[in-house]
Amino acid sequence: MQQLLNQRLARWMHILRGPAIPLLFGQGLISLVSLIVAVAVSSVFGAAIFGAFSLIAIFANLLLNVLRAALVEPATRIAAMADESARADYLSGLARVILAGFVVLAVPLHFACxxxxxxxxxxxNLVTPAIATAYVVTFAGAEILRAFFQAFAARTQTVRFDIVRATLTLALLSAVLLQHSGLGDIAPTDAVLGSQAIALMAALGIFGLLNARHLLARRTVPWPLLAQHFRAAGMASSIAFIRTLQNTAPLLIGQLILGEAVLGVVRLWQSVANVVTLPANAMRLNIMAKGAAHLRDGDHGVLAAYVRNISVKMVLLTVAMAAPMAAIILLFPGKYDLARDGFAYMVLFVLYNICANTNASLSSAFYAAGLLRPLLLRVTLALVVVLAISYPVITALGPYGIPAVLALVAFVLVGVNLQMLKHMERT
Structure with missing residues (x-):
């Protein structure tokens, strides 16, 4: 028994000696800032203003997930397969594509907002589209840069970026909150979105300039690798778009039925519950990159075994993060009422996050192996189910129907992903 415990401890220490601690610290900092923004904006301006802010944030996350799938996730697989020189040329060429892409996207994003x-x-009047567009573009740009740092840069680079970004975000948000009574004709939502956009733009400017010379110095354009990337990007971005719609459709449908004030309350509790996603969010791209390396050195069986093993660890870490929240409810049953204090939202969102994190880890095997068609079919069917059940469930359960739909569908998808992984292992 002692030997088994020592082996388990050695495995966990091996993980922690890798990029886990810096990535977890950086992700924890960003999650903490997101929670502070949610609580502060809700407390000072009210649930309706935070609901309007959340609507723009949902759209920003939709764009981010599509861009991350199109730009970063294929890069983790292609870069792992390339030699050092081709890898550097490939990443430099990709950086130019990304810069041009954000310039082109600005105008259609304004009309979309x-x-x-x-x-x-x-x-x-709660939101000015131009300010919302600035937030969406800077948020997506900052997260894409952060994702590239996570996947390809030194582990401390991500942490430095997170610290600067968090400091600027909190400083400018504090200025808005302290002057909330003197905003005049400026809508509170615009003030919050504008302050966040300026903070993100400043962080992007600082770290973009610091890395521009290194990234853009190479002149060789590896067209074959970029062509391979674009072929994979189409499928990957389609999957991300449909999956994000699947995860946000209950929120958007709930907002239409119940209003932005209710959406603000639900999103506030989702922000609290999202603390448990810290390990999975921090390690997701790192898992993809290592998965691609395992596939290069072995076969689908080796990749499946790695992903299954790391998925178990991610679930255990997620459950450990959720334990303090559960303890509050269990230790003080008379003090906290699930419905009155909103803990029912948190419990449902925690269950959803545990299942969603598991699905993300299991899906990384298919991204690493380039087997994207099964994932596209899976997320499409899941979206159809979500759209079919969201309205009746939310109508019957009210606001609690939003996390209930998300948790139910994510739970079913865990079983589907495990079956798909078994099938991949046999091929």
Whole structure:
């Protein structure tokens, strides 16, 4: 027994000696800042303002997930297969594509934000589309840069970026909150979105300039690798778009039925529950990169075994993160009422996050192996199910129906992903 415990401890220490601690610290810092923003904006400006802010944040995350799937996730596999010189040329060429892409995207994103505000918000004056666009673009840009740091840069680079970004975000948010009574004609949502956009733009400027010479210095353009990337990007971005719609459709449908104030309350508790996603979010791209390296050195069986093993560890870490939240409810049953204090939202979102984190870890095997068609079919069917059940469930359960739909579908998908992994292992 002692020998077994020592072996287990040695495995965990091996993980922690890798990039886990810096990545976990950086992700923890970003998660903490997101939670502070949610609580502060809700407390000072109210649930309706935070609901309007959340609507733009949901759209920003949709864009981010599509761009991350199109730009970063294929790169983890292609870079792992290339030699050192080709890898450097490939990443430099990809950096140029990304810079050009963000310039081209700005105008259509403005029209998309305007349509979003007009369709979903009862009071269109809550958000100015131009300010919302600035937030969406800078948020997606900052997260894409951070994802590349996670996948390809030194582990401390991500942490430095996170510290600068968090400091600027909190400083500018504090300025807005302290002057909340003197905003005049500026809508509170615009003030919050604008402050966040300026902070993200400053962080992007600092770290973009610091890395521009290194990234853009190489002149050789590896067209074969970039062509391979673009072929994979189409499928990967389609999967990300549909998967993000699957995960946000209950929130958007709930907002249409119940209003932005209710969305603000639900999103606040989701922000609290999202603390448990820290390990999976921190390690996701690192798992993909290592998975691709395992495939290069072995076969699908080796890759499947690695992903299954790391998925178990991610689940255990997620459950460990959720334990303090459960303890609050269990240790003080008379003090906290699930419905009154909102803990029911948190419990459902924690269950959803545990299943979603498991699905993300298991899906990394298919990204690493380039087997994207099964994932596309899976997320498409899941989206159809979500769209079919969201309205009746939310109508019947009210706000609690939003996390209930997410948790139910994510739980079913865990079983589907495990079966898909077994099938891949046999091929």
């Amino acid at each position: 305007a349509a979003l505000v007009a369709f979903f918000l009862k009071d269109e």
